[in-house]
Amino acid sequence: MTQSDVLTLITFFIVISGGTYILGEYMYAVFSKNNYTWLKIPSIIEIKFYKIMGINPDEEMNYKEYLSVLLIFNFIGAIVLLFILMAQGILPFNPQHLAGVPFWLAFNTTISFVTNTNWQAYSGENTLSYLSQFSGLTVHNFLSAATGITVLLAFARAFKTKPSHELGNFWVDLTKTLIYLFLPLSIILSIFLISQGVVQTFSPYITATTIEGSKQLIPLGPAASQIAIKQLGTNGGGFFGVNSAHPFENATPFSNFLEMISLLLIPAALPYTFGRLIGSRRQGMIIWSAMAILLITGLGIGLWAEYQGNSALSGLPFMEGKEVRFGITNSVLWGVSTTATANGSVNAMHSSFAPITGMIATINLMLGEIIYGGVGTGLTGMLMYVILTVFITGLMVGRTPEYLGKKIEAREIKLAIITILIPSALILIGSMIASTTQMGLSSLGNKGPHGLMEILYTYSSCSQNNGSAFGGLNANTAFYNSSLGICMLIGRLVSIIFPLAIAGNLAQKKYTPPSLGTFPTDNMLFVTLLIGVILIVGGLTFFPALSLGSIVEHILMQKGILF
């Protein structure tokens, strides 16, 4: 590791920590108040918008109302997107005259973007028109990200001290998230990215003549705007096929740094905001710390494995699949961050990481992207583990378990464990089918344990709504498009419906003020317990599968055997 690598890492964590405070306070201000004298223009837009849409911002919804509105809204969005994709051939903004997207691919892509997964079974530049990109995908980058945050906001309201059924108003939460958070941040980030050379144009692709004299088609498009939100909203769906490894998506080391920061920025600030919303900054930052420890540990192991070099090739560095512009540290940092959050954008091919680094990325996915995680959904996912931890260990202080003054009882534990269990089941079952059937195996790019990792990674990425690909596996087949589509859909629905149901239940419960007999969840002991439960539950579920994947691959690599 060079000095600049170390400097990058340090700067990275300082910026994220600082961003947590600044953005966290900002989001708290946005979501907790209604009159923004300090934000005149957006608040005028907000109020106008409610008037036009006929929304009464003071109207509160219970969990069933909140959930139905959320689901209907996303369902309609999905239908529109499916239509745009399949009809793009006859719609405007299609300078390359690309044909309509075939049904299974359109189905997969629609689910992928509506669920904030942004799994891409296609290459953007060869498949999608400009209209599909900016009015279809970019719009859903915003909406799916905002949807994630609304779920978290509703969840935070469950911890009000006065029992009620109300969890807020979905339309207000959605509007605020878009107007005050995603739009301004995306605009700022796009401008920075354009300044670095990321393209933003509606003109057709250009043909260039290379030095050797051959002709090369250079794809262009309105990339910067989509990239800004793909990073900020933990979407990850690239404009171009190779995502942020493409120079037009990620032009310079500075743009690379900005994109890395922006993929963690909001997820990292949300625990802080959550803490402020429930009235205890400390409770929020405790969760933040658990996430930080997991992230840094994963990153440390990943970097260690990468810098070991490939022992089968006498210690040569793993440079296949990496951009020389970014080097190992930036690639691993991105790789770990993008899988820890539900982002899924890449600046290097994860399949080419050292086996252990690839495993860290896969574990990040398997745990449910709770290490900061997707915007909103990451923290709600983590809160499911918090509920589990409180339930298992809380009894040991001689009281029935409670979290933030609300009792954790049969219904909460049932819903929380289902939220954790279903995506895990999808990963295991999907991977088992793919690894034992011809339709699954025929898409593999590599053999042996590496092939198994390709499958495990793919199903983890989709079931947990990450959307990044390990690389090597051809997922554009009817089998993968359909099965992964189903995984994405179920994975997303689970992460929205059950936490909201828990919130609805907790909101009605009596609040018990803490006493000396209450198990405190705001200290490092709890952080340790939380991490322990995450690793043990996750480890027990996936360790056998991983041992037949990356672990055996790593050992064999040391013996000089590669796959």
Place this chain on the structure above:
Amino acid sequence: MEKRKKDYSAFDKKIFKQALKDSFIKMDPNTQIRNFVMFVVLIGAFITTIITILNVINHEPFGFNLQLSLWLWITLIFANFAEAIAEGKGKAQAESLKKSKKDIIAHLLIDNNQIKDISATELKKGNIVVCTAGDMIPLDGEIIEGIASVNESAITGESAPVIRESGGDRSAVTGGTQVLSDRIVIKVTVNQGESFIDRLIALVEGASRKKTPNEIALSILLVSLTILFILAVVTLKGFIIYSEKESVTIGLSNSTIPILIALIVCLIPTTIGGLLSAIGISGMDRLIRKNVIAMSGKAVEAAGDVDVLLIDKTGTITYGNRQASEFIANNDTKASELARFAQSASLADTTPEGESIMDLAEGKYGLPKISQTPNMTFIPFSAQTAMSGVDIIEDNKTIMVRKGSVNAIVQFVTKKGGVFPPKVRSTADIIARSGATPLVVAKDEQVLGIIVLKDIVKEGIAKRFAELRKMGIKTIMITGDNPLTAATIAAEAGVDDYISEAKPEDKLQRIILEQEQGHLIAMVGDGTNDAPALAQADVAVAMNTGTQAAREAGNMIDLDSSPTKLIEIVEVGKQLLMTRGSLTTFSIANDISKYFAILPALFIGLYADKLGHSPLAILNIMHLASPMSAILSAVIFNALIIVALIPLALKGVKYRPIGAKALMVRNMTVYGFGGIIAPFIGIKLIDIFINAVHLV
């Protein structure tokens, strides 16, 4: 009151034998299906056994599968045994209760005051019966006429008779108890089969045991984990098939169905699954041994959660009567002289106050015991004079010694021509303001001084409340005293809050108020006017000496009728929850080692080199001798740990009032960290043993 000492030792021979028998009876799938975790083990044992039989028929080697099946069955038996032994203790208690339900003849009072003898089993609610000395009370009821001493040892184990009388708070009588003296007329208040003893028998036998809310929640977690591990193992078979095909040279694994079942059984939380109901039963049983009958497991659980205790002052915090604590002599009197006259004045005073004055004089002031002499005439207390005392004839002169309230003595000395010293009056005022009662002693016209009467706070009670505070429990004292006295005692005892001049409805009000703020309240009550508050409280302990209404409103009954029992009840509740949590944590933590035992055995030849060495052999960090012994060791450990933890499940994890965080650190170290380490050691030792005796 001395607690009944009956030995229900866990390994009482009779209980042990019965439990052993029951563990086989409980193998019935209809019983097993109620416990999903153990039901999975049952199915696993069944399949493994079938496969073993097929092995035998097909002349294949079957020794390993046979041992595996045996240990799976043993795992089940151990889990059943845990439950059976916990139930066994309750059954023993029920037996002794049933004995008190012998055939009783009831003297039914019919029209015209005539009496008809019928069997107690024919009695109906509303019947009126008469009991005289020597009669057994046929059924629960209320005395409507008369007073009697009753021996209630059948229920309480306490042989000293208690007084029961019509009207008031001591009118309830219980079927199966015996009238020792006098005659009472009783109105039967329950139907056949609903009597206190019937309910007791049902409760201690565990017949009416329902899963408590926390148990249900925990069961959901255990079922979910079980499903998760079954999935992990079933899909692992798929990954193994893939890996076998992809292995370059040799691709062998040990993934037979019995071995995969062994892996499932080792991973699913059998330890807590097998012990869960035993923990619940023994929680109630521990209460029974403290002579408290919980009407439901839910109430015991709630006891652990209680964070406000409503406590009556009298009997709990103070001894119940004011006691002399000090003699303050008037200026020109010696303290010993005051003590001497106070002693004489109280010689015939048999009230607790009078006795305490004697004790103080003889104890602190070291005066010799005195006894009545012919020259003494005692003046008993009368409401008119508000004084008591003694007239002593010495040298033909009568000395009149009196003790009484300030006003009474003022009148007395004035009449005798003396002057009441202003200093004594001001001292008396100070004493009264501090919450104590001044009793002035006068010898004829001379005022000797003041006896200070105080409500004496029980020794050690302040420490107990400090402990409670550490447990996060707030104590509220309820007293009929005036605010001043109440405040003094509250401060001395260290309670967090008090209600003075409390009327019965104040209790209910306070409970509702605290509950609205999210607290869980425990209280003790005995009177009929306590019933509404008892019904509202989360943990309501009714005293056995209390009225029928109070006993019905409570969700626990304290047979000893001891007001301090509440604290012990809370501890039992906490213990129950802690034991559950600790064993769950232990059970899950155990799984880590089992992966390291079974996975390398399972992956034996995957991606192996030409010599057959699998790279995954490095997972065998315990260096277990062979794949077969590794698997068997894990399964044996899994079974033995259930038996090893039965005593802990029955006894409960010890509760210490050291605060939640310290408690967590402690239990996490023992059961969490210990739960990770212990099986590594255990499995290794078993592996060494089974290789030494060549079981595989």
